[in-house]
Amino acid sequence: MLREIGQSTLAKTGKSVLEACDYMDDGTKINLKISINVEEGSAVFDFDGTGYEVYGNCNAPKAVTLSAIIYCLRCMVGHDVPLNQGCLAPVQVSIPPGSILFPSDTAAVVGGNVLTSQRVVDVIFKAFKTCAASQGCMNNITFGDERIGYYETVAGGAGAGPHWHGRSGVHTHMTNTRITDPEILERRYPVILEKFHLNPETGGKGQYNGGDGILRKIVFRKDLMLSVLTERRVFAPYGLEGGEDGQKGLNTLIRNDGRIINLGAKNSVRVRAGDSFLLRTPGGGGYGKSSV
Numbered sequence: 001m002l003r004e005i006g007q008s009t010l011a012k013t014g015k016s017v018l019e020a021c022d023y024m025d026d027g028t029k030i031n032l033k034i035s036i037n038v039e040e041g042s043a044v045f046d047f048d049g050t051g052y053e054v055y056g057n058c059n060a061p062k063a064v065t066l067s068a069i070i071y072c073l074r075c076m077v078g079h080d081v082p083l084n085q086g087c088l089a090p091v092q093v094s095i096p097p098g099s100i101l102f103p104s105d106t107a108a109v110v111g112g113n114v115l116t117s118q119r120v121v122d123v124i125f126k127a128f129k130t131c132a133a134s135q136g137c138m139n140n141i142t143f144g145d146e147r148i149g150y151y152e153t154v155a156g157g158a159g160a161g162p163h164w165h166g167r168s169g170v171h172t173h174m175t176n177t178r179i180t181d182p183e184i185l186e187r188r189y190p191v192i193l194e195k196f197h198l199n200p201e202t203g204g205k206g207q208y209n210g211g212d213g214i215l216r217k218i219v220f221r222k223d224l225m226l227s228v229l230t231e232r233r234v235f236a237p238y239g240l241e242g243g244e245d246g247q248k249g250l251n252t253l254i255r256n257d258g259r260i261i262n263l264g265a266k267n268s269v270r271v272r273a274g275d276s277f278l279l280r281t282p283g284g285g286g287y288g289k290s291s292v
Contacts, residue, residue: 003041020127025234042090050099059103060112068120114138117174132159132285133237134172140229157203157211157284166211166284190221206243206286213281232282233265243286250280
């Protein structure tokens with residue numbers, strides 16, 4: 001598998017050593033150097049230079065990074081490969097202990113699986129120049145009280161590639177969840193889904209355009225606790241080979257008196273009846289320079 005990927009990469013880039021980095025919204029760096037031995041069909045993925053374990057919950061156990069590597073390699077090889085530990089047999093992975101990708105045993109990690117995993121994928125594909133960044137986030141939204149609880153993830157834009165436009169309004173990479181039907185949501189929970197549609201022009205422009213994100217507005221009919229766990233609100237999904245970046249996401253709370261409050265990427269806040277939550281998910285990056 002790696003021999004095929006290495007040969008293709010060498011032909012495309014002229015390099016067998018690849019480097020890339022990207023950032024979490026708190027500024028934590030995900031750094032990667034990949035050294036490919038085409039003859040042996042092996043590679044070293046070295047994450048030296050990656051930022052420290054964080055105080056929040058975006059730390060990712062080592063298994064998350066290994067899963068991201070397997071996923072990316074299987075995407076790039078171009079044909080079906082059995083999903084098992086053998087995929088990593090020719091891969092040496094080096095992750096600095098104490099980093100966000102190899103945290104201590106007591107570190108909070110819930111966001112590592114749903115957010116940091118996406119950034120690892122972004123960095124790997126960036127190193128190989130496979131495709132522009134997708135939304136890089138699962139847009140985790142929860143609300144509830146002592147009697148009810150609801151959790152959803154919301155789609156966004158997919159990154160464009162050398163021969164394709166990015167899809168709009170889809171989940172990408174390290175996620176495969178579906179969202180609750182609007183009728184079920186409104187029947188079972190004290191909310192009204194006022195808006196849910198593609199957010200035009202949020203994908204990055206290029207020879208191939210990134211996919212558009214989603215706009216979703218929920219109106220609350222009773223007092224609840226709302227929590228958001230998201231990314232790509234500070235650093236935009238990157239474009240490649242001259243393509244534009246996708247637009248960043250935005251989480252806003254609209255109070256029933258008309259005030260609009262930016263919740264940031266991660267927050268928990270009490271909402272009152274009549275308040276609304278407006279979610280704008282990120283678009284995907286574009287690929288190649290636009291001819292327009």
